[in-house]
Amino acid sequence: MNQLYIASIALLAPVASTWWFWRYRRINVMPVLSKVITAAVVAGRLIFVLTHLDAYADSPLRMLDLGDGGFADVVAIFAAFATAAHGTGRSAELRKPLVIVLASGACAWVGATILIPSISTLPMQSPAITVRRGTPGHVR
Numbered sequence: 173m174n175q176l177y178i179a180s181i182a183l184l185a186p187v188a189s190t191w192w193f194w195r196y197r198r199i200n201v202m203p204v205l206s207k208v209i210t211a212a213v214v215a216g217r218l219i220f221v222l223t224h225l226d227a228y229a230d231s232p233l234r235m236l237d238l239g240d241g242g243f244a245d246v247v248a249i250f251a252a253f254a255t256a257a258h259g260t261g262r263s264a265e266l267r268k269p270l271v272i273v274l275a276s277g278a279c280a281w282v283g284a285t286i287l288i289p290s291i292s293t294l295p296m297q298s299p300a301i302t303v304r305r306g307t308p309g310h311v312r
Contacts, residue, residue: 175241178284183209185280189273199269204259208274211255213238216248 186205193199220242221228221235228235256274260266 174288176239177288178281181284181288182277182281186273186277189276193269193273197269199265201266201269201273204256204266204270205273207259208252208255208270212248212252215251216243216245219244219247 186209190201190205193201217235217238223244224242234240252274256270260270
């Protein structure tokens with residue numbers, strides 16, 4: 173479940189940065205960013221599935237299940253940078269905003285990777301509640 177939170181935060185930061193660039197600078201980075209995200213997810217998942225092909229032999233449709241945690245991070249990062257370089261090859265005005273957008277996503281990913289596991293291990297007290305009959309109960 174932590175991986176889902178980390179991925180959500182890491183995707184929310186570049187989208188928010190893209191919105192900011194569109195709102196205040198009128199630079200639309202979203203078409204290139206959507207290609208970058210798609211290429212990174214597809215490449216990361218594809219390499220993971222190919223390296224663990226024997227695990228997916230009995231049910232091939234499980235290859236499409238992104239929720240099992242299988243993802244090649246390094247390959248995804250290289251695919252993202254390659255797609256970003258290709259997407260801004262002819263457009264010099266998109267390079268700096270796209271670098272800032274991708275850096276915001278990378279910082280959010282690293283920060284979430286560090287913070288979320290430490291937050292989820294904090295002990296939480298179960299609050300006492302009173303049910304309608306007047307007897308104390310506990311939330312689990």
